[in-house]
Amino acid sequence: MWIRLAKHGTPACVCSPLIARRLHHSNSTLDIAEIVRGTQLIEALHHTTADWGRLHRWFAHSYLRAGRRWAALNEFARAAVGGHGREVASDLRVILQSKVAGRTPASRDHNGDDAWIGMATAWIQELLDSSPEGILSQST
Numbered sequence: 648m649w650i651r652l653a654k655h656g657t658p659a660c661v662c663s664p665l666i667a668r669r670l671h672h673s674n675s676t677l678d679i680a681e682i683v684r685g686t687q688l689i690e691a692l693h694h695t696t697a698d699w700g701r702l703h704r705w706f707a708h709s710y711l712r713a714g715r716r717w718a719a720l721n722e723f724a725r726a727a728v729g730g731h732g733r734e735v736a737s738d739l740r741v742i743l744q745s746k747v748a749g750r751t752p753a754s755r756d757h758n759g760d761d762a763w764i765g766m767a768t769a770w771i772q773e774l775l776d777s778s779p780e781g782i783l784s785q786s787t
Contacts, residue, residue: 650689650693662763679706679709679710682702682706683702686702699725699729700725700726700729700730700731700734701726701731701734703722703723703725703726703729703731704722704723704726704731704734704735704738706719706722707719707720707721707722707723707726707738708738710722711742723735723738723739
């Protein structure tokens with residue numbers, strides 16, 4: 648779907664929450680080998696090239712969420728060698744600053760935008776409040 652959409656124009660930013668997702672250690676997003684195979688297939692089928700530096704940075708953050716620090720460092724190194732040195736340095740700086748402060752790194756996508764976070768929190772709470780009992784809960 649994303650490839651078909653990209654053929655019609657560039658992506659646009661929407662500054663309001665549209666979806667919610669839960670990250671946990673058994674997410675399929677942690678199957679890096681499968682993501683690499685899928686990306687290579689897309690490259691071959693659509694005669695395009697993925698931004699592998701960005702992918703390696705994403706893999707690194709996925710590994711960090713899973714507690715696999717050495718694997719994350721390996722992915723950060725691959726991203727840096729692939730031309731994303733500045734971005735990797737920025738990622739590592741944010742991670743180190745948040746560790747020193749004793750908190751989880753904030754989402755890099757929203758740069759700590761409190762208004763956006765407030766909207767997302769209200770939206771999620773509305774979903775929780777309006778769901779039949781047991782379908783949505785704070786722990787899911």
